[in-house]
Amino acid sequence: MKVTIFGATGKIGQHLVKQALEAGHAVTAFTRSPEKLKTSLKGLRLVTGDVLDPLAVETAITGQDAVVCALGMPLMNGDGLREKGTKNIIHAMKTTDVRRLVCLSGMGAGDSFRLLPPRYRYFIAPFFMRRVYRDHERQERLVKTSGLDWVIARPSSFVEKLNLGSYQHGLESPSKGLKYKIAQADVADFLLRQLSDDTYLHRTPSISC
Numbered sequence: 001m002k003v004t005i006f007g008a009t010g011k012i013g014q015h016l017v018k019q020a021l022e023a024g025h026a027v028t029a030f031t032r033s034p035e036k037l038k039t040s041l042k043g044l045r046l047v048t049g050d051v052l053d054p055l056a057v058e059t060a061i062t063g064q065d066a067v068v069c070a071l072g073m074p075l076m077n078g079d080g081l082r083e084k085g086t087k088n089i090i091h092a093m094k095t096t097d098v099r100r101l102v103c104l105s106g107m108g109a110g111d112s113f114r115l116l117p118p119r120y121r122y123f124i125a126p127f128f129m130r131r132v133y134r135d136h137e138r139q140e141r142l143v144k145t146s147g148l149d150w151v152i153a154r155p156s157s158f159v160e161k162l163n164l165g166s167y168q169h170g171l172e173s174p175s176k177g178l179k180y181k182i183a184q185a186d187v188a189d190f191l192l193r194q195l196s197d198d199t200y201l202h203r204t205p206s207i208s209c
Helices: 011-022 054-061 081-096 110-115 118-128 130-144 184-193
Strands: 002-006 026-031 044-048 066-069 100-104 149-155 157-159 168-171 181-183 206-208
Touching: 002 011, 002 054, 011 026, 011 184, 026 054, 044 054, 054 081, 066 081, 081 100, 081 130, 100 130, 100 184, 110 130, 130 149, 149 184, 157 184, 181 184, 181 206, 184 206
Parallel strands: 002 026, 002 066, 026 044, 066 100, 100 149, 149 206, 157 181
Antiparallel strands: 168 206
């Protein structure tokens, strides 16, 4: 499959690129800083550009089979990059007739806020995650109304290493057994599975260890 990955040099994006190439996909990595992409695997096409540039986004998507959007910003940034960038991605996908969109959001966005443990709901979310959730929720609205074949994944807090392969997905109610953490590599694994799995088509599964 030919896949374009936005946010390719981010914490999740690096794993997405590596795992997608290892799985045999032809990967187009879209980034402003290609020097940050730490891989030498074959099958990689680099497109340097800004997700806020509609023409650059369209160039990266043309001729592809699917798109994974893993855009990220610092916690306290209020520029709304996810929303603005996703708007350009959706427009380009419609223009180039690419249907499959897998989008990275976060547990706590929208109706998944109720899944968070009390310390997240009453302290971490209001004081540290407010801008992130607002951006994700606006991003999600664009995706849900896009008319595309979409899946929105909502991981809990991701860390570099944590019991790879042991995560849960499709969470719909709070669970006392959850650690509310997930390995970055596992987030990437779940996102890539959604490229061809329709289990969560037009749904917003939460994932966590």
